[in-house]
Amino acid sequence: MLDFTFTEEQEMIRESVRDFAQRKIAPIAMEMEKTKQIPEDVIQGMAELGLIAPTVSTKYGGQGFDAVTAGIIAEELSRADPTGSIPVFYLVQASWGHVFNKYGTEEAKQEILPNVTKGKWFLGIATTESDAGSDVLGTRTTIRKEGDHYIVNGEKMYISGVREAYTRGGGHITIAKQFPDRGAKGMTMFYLPLQQKGIIPTYVDDLGREGISTGGFTIDNVSIPKHYLVGEEGKGFYIVHEGYEYARGLIAVICAAAGLKSLERGEKYLKERKAFGLPLAKFEALQFRLAEHYTKLSFLRLGSYWALWTYDREGQKKATRFEVSKAIAMAKMFASEWSTQAIDEVMQWQGAFGYTRECTDQAAWRAIRSFAWAEGSKEIMRVIVARELLGKEYTAYK
Numbered sequence: 001m002l003d004f005t006f007t008e009e010q011e012m013i014r015e016s017v018r019d020f021a022q023r024k025i026a027p028i029a030m031e032m033e034k035t036k037q038i039p040e041d042v043i044q045g046m047a048e049l050g051l052i053a054p055t056v057s058t059k060y061g062g063q064g065f066d067a068v069t070a071g072i073i074a075e076e077l078s079r080a081d082p083t084g085s086i087p088v089f090y091l092v093q094a095s096w097g098h099v100f101n102k103y104g105t106e107e108a109k110q111e112i113l114p115n116v117t118k119g120k121w122f123l124g125i126a127t128t129e130s131d132a133g134s135d136v137l138g139t140r141t142t143i144r145k146e147g148d149h150y151i152v153n154g155e156k157m158y159i160s161g162v163r164e165a166y167t168r169g170g171g172h173i174t175i176a177k178q179f180p181d182r183g184a185k186g187m188t189m190f191y192l193p194l195q196q197k198g199i200i201p202t203y204v205d206d207l208g209r210e211g212i213s214t215g216g217f218t219i220d221n222v223s224i225p226k227h228y229l230v231g232e233e234g235k236g237f238y239i240v241h242e243g244y245e246y247a248r249g250l251i252a253v254i255c256a257a258a259g260l261k262s263l264e265r266g267e268k269y270l271k272e273r274k275a276f277g278l279p280l281a282k283f284e285a286l287q288f289r290l291a292e293h294y295t296k297l298s299f300l301r302l303g304s305y306w307a308l309w310t311y312d313r314e315g316q317k318k319a320t321r322f323e324v325s326k327a328i329a330m331a332k333m334f335a336s337e338w339s340t341q342a343i344d345e346v347m348q349w350q351g352a353f354g355y356t357r358e359c360t361d362q363a364a365w366r367a368i369r370s371f372a373w374a375e376g377s378k379e380i381m382r383v384i385v386a387r388e389l390l391g392k393e394y395t396a397y398k
């Protein structure tokens with residue numbers, strides 16, 4: 001039997017997140033384009049409501065939410081913040097908080113996760129380097145064991161939340177090569193605090209999501225204790241994909257929500273604006289575009305929740321790893337594309353105003369465009385789905 005409803009508890013969570021997001025985030029969202037940061041009272045408000053890394057178990061200050069419930073929060077935040085800054089702040093910590101909660105050591109979880117869920121520290125993910133993005137095995141950053149410590153050297157680039165972790169506290173779950181001759185089995189993940197000697201941050205001037213930073217950092221002979229390992233040595237390549245999949249599912253929901261919200265603004269404009277003596281909403285050429293985008297994004301929304309539901313079913317041993325990878329990749333494949341196409345259409349309806357920075361939708365377009373790359377590009381989503389359909393032996397490379 002099919003049932004597309006949320007539970008009563010999930011509906012209550014949606015209500016309270018919507019209330020908070022519409023009262024505290026929506027009115028100030030566009031200001032983040034200029035201030036380039038998320039206001040502290042918003043972060044604290046989110047923390048008080050349990051919206052920062054709610055996927056972490058209650059023992060470490062989280063809510064123990066499943067992926068579908070995490071998706072509901074992502075959707076409401078995305079509807080309230082067209083700049084995408086708060087959705088990114090949320091999705092990164094929800095996804096990688098989930099991974100840390102599952103694979104981190106007890107000592108590290110006690111030390112780090114309560115600071116994250118309280119909104120004091122930022123927890124990010126650092127896999128990408130200047131020469132290695134989609135191809136994680138091309139990672140050049142190294143980690144080697146030395147006594148009861150590990151020594152890390154390298155550089156990470158295009159990483160979300162570098163300024164947040166560097167200035168507020170916290171760090172990034174990072175991947176590095178430990179055994180260069182072992183391929184996928186030679187990668188190790190660990191928590192890297194950014195506020196320490198040997199870390200030098202750099203920043204990039206992104207096109208959008210202005211309220212949260214993107215940057216990189218060099219890692220020069222940085223020593224980390226062994227309890228900062230996330231999972232076992234040599235398991236990093238596999239663990240990182242679990243986190244990516246979580247994040248991709250949330251991103252798909254965020255894209256659908258941003259696009260649908262933009263269409264709502266567009267509908268209002270079509271009814272108000274007149275041309276040739278008629279409201280724009282009367283022109284069928286524009287009506288058809290509205291109907292098409294709305295339909296695509298509604299299917300994207302459903303597909304995204306289905307993908308997150310599949311993720312949760314893996315935890316209940318009712319879905320396999322491969323089913324999860326495929327479902328999530330299918331959801332993210334068109335997410336950014338369909339959403340930016342819809343937002344672009346809404347900008348078009350607004351005439352010349354659509355091309356000004358005063359137009360809310362252009363900020364949404366710039367934010368959502370990032371998801372064609374972030375946490376796995378739209379091309380890599382196609383690679384994953386095709387691999388699951390044809391079998392690994394048809395992958396063109398190893």
Ligand SMILES: Cc1cc2nc3c(=O)[nH]c(=O)nc-3n(C[C@H](O)[C@H](O)[C@H](O)COP(=O)(O)OP(=O)(O)OC[C@H]3O[C@@H](n4cnc5c(N)ncnc54)[C@H](O)[C@@H]3O)c2cc1C
Pocket residue numbers: 124125126127128129130131132133134135157158159160161206214370373374375376377378379380383
């Ligand atoms: C705003 C933003 C925030 C980000 N935040 C983070 C973060 O927090 N942490 C992090 O680790 N990374 C982050 N990233 C990096 C992101 O994960 C990478 O951009 C992504 O994985 C692609 O890697 P790349 O940019 O090196 O492109 P490349 O891997 O060099 O790819 C270049 C192009 O070739 C395509 N391509 C590559 N291989 C194939 C193939 N086999 N078949 C077909 N096409 C292919 C890609 O899809 C892409 O279009 C962020 C990126 C952005 C834009």
